[in-house]
Amino acid sequence: MSRTDLPGPDPALVDVTEAARWLDGRVLRTPMLHSPAIDRLVGARVLLKAENLQLGGSYKMRGGLFAVSRLAAAGHAGVVAQSTGNHAVAVALAAQRHDLAATVVLPVDAAPTKIARARAAGARVVLVGTSVDERLAVARRISDETGYPIVDAYDHPDVIAGQGSASLELIEQAERAGTPLDALVLPVGGGGGAAGACLAAAGRPIEVYGVEPVGCDSLGRSLAAGRPTPVTSAPTIADGLRPSCVGELPFAILRTRLRGVIRVDDDEIAEAFRLLLMELKVLAEPSGAAGLAGVLRLAEDGALRSAEDGSLPVLGAGARRQRTAGVVLTGGNVEAELVARLATPVRGREEVAA
Amino acid sequence: MSRTDLPGPDPALVDVTEAARWLDGRVLRTPMLHSPAIDRLVGARVLLKAENLQLGGSYKMRGGLFAVSRLAAAGHAGVVAQSTGNHAVAVALAAQRHDLAATVVLPVDAAPTKIARARAAGARVVLVGTSVDERLAVARRISDETGYPIVDAYDHPDVIAGQGSASLELIEQAERAGTPLDALVLPVGGGGGAAGACLAAAGRPIEVYGVEPVGCDSLGRSLAAGRPTPVTSAPTIADGLRPSCVGELPFAILRTRLRGVIRVDDDEIAEAFRLLLMELKVLAEPSGAAGLAGVLRLAEDGALRSAEDGSLPVLGAGARRQRTAGVVLTGGNVEAELVARLATPVRGREEVAA
Structure with a gap:
């Protein structure tokens, strides 16, 4: 992890505030959830933003709808997008809402449920390769042919x-509940969500962390x-966290504002998935569960311990109250x-394997 | 189904209102959830109260905490309860909050997670037989020996x-969202939740239905x-819906107020479980999913069709707006x-079986 200076209030917070105001009533105001069992495991208060309950099944609906609506207002008759899945679903649903044509480019190994959701929203789905470069090349060609703009995923x-x-x-929501965030943790694919989190947190003493799967650590x-x-x-x-490179605009934001990157492996993501399912009672996709996996790792590393425990006051300036970490359950x-496989307790899986 | 007259405002609504006011801030105000995919399947708007996210993992926390707190205020030093599981967990947690001794009597085949949750809350757990009569006999003996009152589950x-x-x-919540309920559907074990729903709906044009598993249809x-x-x-x-007899007090309320009883089989409950998990993205226990299974059955029987479809205006007086059904996801x-088994798509299970 590299220490970066927390910036002062940034003009781009204005853009997030404007997006939030515009999206109010157009997407769901998802609940902030909380589990005493997860708090005990982490040793800090963990507040989880259930964007897995969002329209389209992920927080990508926010950016997709905001961007597509502006393009519709500007007179475009169609849009093109590439994505590992959820951004494609979001753009497809947003285009459907505005009666635009949508073509979305996904990898050949995309989650079938994401392909099905994009198709159900009326989008033309093109499956290409497994890398973001392959998808981008095809998306650009379709954009050139049709004249429809690309809604980049990050x-x-x-x-x-x-x-x-x-x-x-x-x-x-955390402030209204009287438990303001000390840390905010988001999974990182192309970095758009983490960059948005940094802008959203600007001017507040909140440390933003990104979480990447081991071996998909382009941001790190x-x-x-x-x-x-x-x-x-x-x-x-975590199929949503496979983009092979962080976006340039997210990187420009993240490089000065992000507190650090946490790398987690599939076992840690699976454990977070099970905790969310069995304790919080919600279904996250592995990419969505990665944020909680990151919090568990932060806790293990001592970064969420409060000062009276004798640890360094990594979060905040030695305040004695309980630390509060926020997590966006992105999808x-x-x-x-995969649910059936991941839900099975590890012991059971070992017995089956033995 | 037997048609009953809807009663006017009932004095007992006052008790529900008082309980709600007292519980505000002491239990979670759980979110009202909604899935376009479920709406399409049902052919009506379905609003789901996510009490599976409640403290203790079920809505039983409400009744348990309200009742135990009154007993604590009256000076009792301990409580006794019998239950298929969730009421026991609720009473154990409530007793823990008030520093009372708790003994809970569960069937020998209770869900292990419910036994573990009651024990984790510090309760003494006694496992007895499989019928409510066996549990009640033991609970009464313990109550006689200890002098602690029984907090009956219904x-x-x-x-x-x-x-x-x-x-x-x-x-x-439905009224504030501008979509007031036409129907309200609850699973029935001992009938306490459905009776409470009838009291809560008193004075409003809401038809309350109870759902029972086939073969556990004591209320019917x-x-x-x-x-x-x-x-x-x-x-x-649906282990929570196995009580062999509806309670006397719930029955006295339900007999004049309930619109009807819907019987569902395990396949219908499993289908509702999968819909909740894969479309709404929440984990309900089978007993909690039974309410949605009942709504799906109601829809199949035409009871949720709107008047412009040419059907009889079963709900409401021929209003042309879309019908809205509320469901309490009880736990x-x-x-x-079981999650792993139920999550597996039926096709997949058939392939495995073949």
Whole structure:
């Protein structure tokens, strides 16, 4: 983790606030959830923004709808998008709402439920390769042919502002509950959600962390290298976190504002998935569960311990109250087969394997 | 189904209102959830009260906490309860909050997660037989020996009022959203939740339905016989709906106020469980999913069709707006193994079986 200076209030918070105001009533105000059992495990208060319950099954609906609506208002008759899945679903649903044509480009190994949801919303679905470069090339060609603009999944200010509105809502819900956030944790694919979270948190003493699966750590490497650095993404159950490179605009925001990157492996993500399902009683997709996996890792590393425990006051300035970590549960679009496999307790799985 | 006259405002609504006011801030105000996919399947708007997210994992926390707190205020040093599981968990947690001793009597085949949750809250857990009569006999003996009062799971006005507060919250949440309920559907074990729902709906044009698993239909038989009538409960995945007889107090309320009883089988409950998990993204226990199974059956029978479809205006007086059905998702305490089994799509299970 690299320490960065927390910036003062940033003009771009205005954009998140504007997106949040526009989206109010157009997407769901998802609940902030909480589980005493998860608090005990983490050793801090954990407040979870249930964007898995959002329209379209993920927080991508926010950025997708905000961006597509502006394009519709500007007179465009269609849109093109590439995505590992949830942004495609969001753009498809947003285009349907505005009666626009939508073409979405997904990897050949996209989660079938995401492909089905995009098709159900009336989008033309094109399946191409497994890398973001392959998808982007096809998306650009379709955009050239049709004249429809690309709604980038991360490198787009409206998308980042829309995604940030989920974090802003959580920040405000936590404040209204009298338990303001000390930390805010988001999974990182292309970095749009984490960048939006940084903008949403600007001017408040909240440390924002990004979580990447081991081997899909483009953001971690990019921060170390000082520029966007692609990786050959390793296999992971978190299919939404596989983009091979963080976006340029997210990177420009994250490089000065992010408190740190947490790397988690599939076992940690699976454990977080089970906790969310069995204790919080909600279904997150593995990418959505990665945020909680990151909080569990932060707690293990001592970063969420409060000062009276004798630890360093990593969060806040030695305040003695209980630490509060916020997590955006970014999505819940997952295959039934994977749910069945992940829900099975580890002991049971070992018995089956033995 | 037997048609009953809707009563006017009832004095007992006052008790539900009082319980709701007292519980405000002491239990969670759970969210009202909604899924376009479920609406499409049902052909009506379905608003689901997510009491599976409630403290203790079920709406039983409401009645348990309300009743136990009054006993604590009256100077009792301990409480005794019998239950298929969730009421025991609720009483254990409530007793823990008031520093009272708690003994809870559960069937030997209770869901292990419910036994574990009651123990984790510090209760003494006694496992006895499989029928409510066996549990009640042991609970009465323990009550006699200790002098601690029994907090009955259904036959207790505070428990009914507390459970009813979940329905009242849903009724008010639906009204605030501009989509007032036409129907309200609750699963029936001992009948306390459904009785509380009837009290909560008093004075409003809301038809309340109870749902029972096939073979556990004590309420249905009791309504036909005109008096509480026990059944030898058949096996069902809805472990919370197995009480062999509806309570006397719930029956006295339900016999004049309930619109009808819907019987559903395990396949219908499993289908509702999957819909809740994969479309609404929440984990309900099978007993909690039974309410949605009942709504799906109501829809199949045409009871939720709107008048412009050419059907009889069963709900409301021929109003042309879309019908709205409310469902209380009563609980979410379920074994991981059962989740894995139920999450697997039916096609997949058939392939495995073939």
